[in-house]
Amino acid sequence: MALFTFKLPDIGEGIAQAEIVGWHVKVGDRVEEDQPIADMMTDKATVEMESPVAGTVVRLAGEPGDQVSIGAMLVEIEVEGEAAVPPPSVEVVEAEVPGEVVTEAATETPLPLREGPGVGGERSEPPIVAPEEPASPAPTPSPSLSGRGANRDEPILASPAVRARAKELGIDLSQVKPGGDHIRHADLDAYLLYGQGQGYRPAGRSAARPDEAIKVIGMRRRIAENMAASKRHIPHFTYVEEIDVTALEQLREQLNAGRGERPKLTMLPLLIVALCKALPDFPMLNARYDDEAGVVTRHGAVHLGIATQTDAGLMVPVIRDAQDRNVWQLASEIRRLADAARTGKAKSEELSGSTLTLTSLGPLGGIATTPVINRPEVAIIGPNRVIERPVFRGKEIVAAKLMNLSISCDHRVVDGWDAASFVQAVRKLLEAPAFLFVD
Structure with missing residues (x-):
């Protein structure tokens, strides 16, 4: 040896x-x-x-x-x-x-x-x-847990379906008091409702969970460090505008109805087209700021980062040359990059070099967001949830689909007027979506 x-x-x-x-x-x-x-x-x-x-x-x-x-x-x-x-x-x-x-x-x-x-x-x-160290002997079960299965030396009687459900819920069957000769689904329900003793608890009360200390390491620590650095170095400001996307949603439904084998369109590809069409007039937003060198690089191409939630944490795959892609190509690339990020198969060039980031929570988008800038970029854009509300059209009240669009900017590089003007330009394109397809 x-x-x-x-x-x-x-x-x-x-x-x-x-x-x-x-x-x-x-x-x-x-x-x-x-x-x-x-x-x-x-x-x-x-x-x-x-x-x-x-x-x-x-x-x-x-x-x-x-x-x-x-x-x-x-x-x-x-x-x-x-x-x-x-x-x-x-x-x-x-x-x-x-x-x-x-x-x-x-x-x-x-x-x-x-x-x-x-x-x-x-x-x-x-x-x-x-x-x-060798584990200490297990304590003797309390009287409230007596019965078949409470003693670990005795067999735990439960059907495969009950065992599968208990595993899914994270329940130790040895802690469940059976109501009869074996553990049933009703016993699991009682365990969830009343706790280990499976005794009565007044309605409206819930069991306190033990404190849990979790060490911040790995990917979570990297995210924490980078977010802290972004907020520490960048003076953020956020601007939010409401956009009527009724016509855009109608167009999206029509495009999806005739999409054939192409991927289903979400709001994001259409929003990306609007961003790319508006950005040439606002080059200060499609930029990266090297604050140590004191240099801002305004990029001609739009390399759009798509913030993607994965099991490992937040990742930002990049759509290269987004300005050269149509809505179907953007939809395909969004889906491909998201799948690659979530399965850990994204390549190095797909995870670096973004010039502007788009972050969306989808149906969880909320009323408004204040996204944190993906340093060293100078802006990040966040569409929020689409909701239907009554609005005035002239003297009439009609139903409209509305969405708030948020943008956070680096105030060292971008003025509030520029950010607001850019969002208004995007708003005009989204509210009259035919212009998305006009050169």
């Missing part, structure tokens, strides 16, 4: 250290070659580290949120023999976060390894994670 020290390899140019996002193993676990052992995050990417050998984990380099230097011990594995270890590959899964350009791709990168103790090398001394 020998100890193999897997040291954190160079996982990016200029990277000195990486953050432990999460462990896939713990001390005492048996790992196989190429088995994922940890997720590490640099300033730009989340990297899945794989074990180069098979063996038993005896030491870890820290806890989620800790930093590990390049070349320092990441994990120590007890292996059989002293056979040479082939260099592993690293799967790089990178994600865009607001205000930061990030790459998302899978690459094969050789990992330089240095031999550890027992193989002839030196070992570094990072923080360690001690083997887990």
Whole structure:
């Protein structure tokens, strides 16, 4: 038997250290070659580290949120023999976060390894994670939980449907008091309604949940840092205008009725066309501000970031040259990029270089939003929910579909008059949508 020290390899140019996002193993676990052992995050990417050998984990380099230097011990594995270890590959899964350009791709990168103790090398001394203490015996169930299933030594009687529902609701069946010889759906309902004792609780009261401390690490920490930097450095102002989209919605329905095999149109492709047609007269909005150099770059092409919510957090894939695409091409690209972001398949060039960002909450859009600018851009646009309300048309009251459009701008670069004038130009296009298709 020998100890193999897997040291954190160079996982990016200029990277000195990486953050432990999460462990896939713990001390005492048996790992196989190429088995994922940890997720590490640099300033730009989340990297899945794989074990180069098979063996038993005896030491870890820290806890989620800790930093590990390049070349320092990441994990120590007890292996059989002293056979040479082939260099592993690293799967790089990178994600865009607001205000930061990030790459998302899978690459094969050789990992330089240095031999550890027992193989002839030196070992570094990072923080360690001690083997887990044996769990203390489970406490004896309280009298209120007595009955079949309350004692973990007794079988829990429940149908597959009840077990599936309990799993979905996160209910431990051993804590449910059955009303008969086995646990039924009604017992689950009583557990949800009254809690562990399944006793009576007065109507209108709910059980207090225990406090939960969650360490802010990984993607969530990157988002937090970038949003804080955006608000700290950028003096935001937000302008909101109400737009009558009745005619636009009628046009959208007509286009969808004859779309054939093309993707279904939402409001976003039509809004993007309006933005691209209005932007040439307001170049200060399609720009990026390097505040350290004191330079504003006004871009001729519209590379539109589409804020997309994923399981990993907020990502911003980019529609390249949005001004050159028609509504159907925009609809296809929006759907493709959203799917790629949510499944972790977006490429690096699809997650960087946006010049203006569009953020939409869809049906959850609310009355108005005050979106945070995707630094170093200088503006971000947020359409809100479309609602139907009565409005005056002359002396008549008619039903109209209305939508508020929000824009947040960097007041160092964009004046309030410019932002308001731009939104009014977009409003005219959306309220008379035939002009969207006129050069």
